[in-house]
Amino acid sequence: MPGFLALLLVSAVANPLCEERPPARHTTTGSTARTPTGVRTVDLTRLTDVRLWTTFSCGGPQRTLIVRDAHGVRLGITTAAGRRAVRRALERRPAGARPRVSRAARAHLDGGGRPAAHTVPVFLAQVTAVCAYVFTLVRIGHAT
Secondary structure (H helix, E strand, O other), X not given: OHHHXXXXXXXXXXXXXXXXXXXXXXXXXXXXXXEOOEEEEXXXXXXXXXXXXXXXXXXXXXXXXXXXXXXXXXXXXXXXXXXXXHHHHHHOOOOOOOOEEOHHHHHHHHOOOOOHHHXXXXXXXXXXXXXXXXXXXXXXXXXX
């Protein structure tokens, strides 16, 4: 159980550290943005991985496209301009050089997909994780 909680904590902290902050610059070949850890530039012509990270807050689900290039640079895309740049980069790729794109990321990029098919399981997983965390705290409190 502690390993599971550590994994949740690391993923909850690591992904926001690469999210873009304004101002961001998106071109057909790259995206550059400030992040909490500094300025990052992703080469959109050499993408290797595109995932969708969903979190929940009072305002509803927050979706971030996590893109990684061949150099290992990760950037969390949150703006419409960034999504358009990633979509265009994926459309212009040669057939043999396709990056891994998750189904949820594809649905989010296409706009006509079913993000609910991704959002509901993610929400349930987060609720389950919070319940497991609270349950563990209660058990530790009763044991002492």
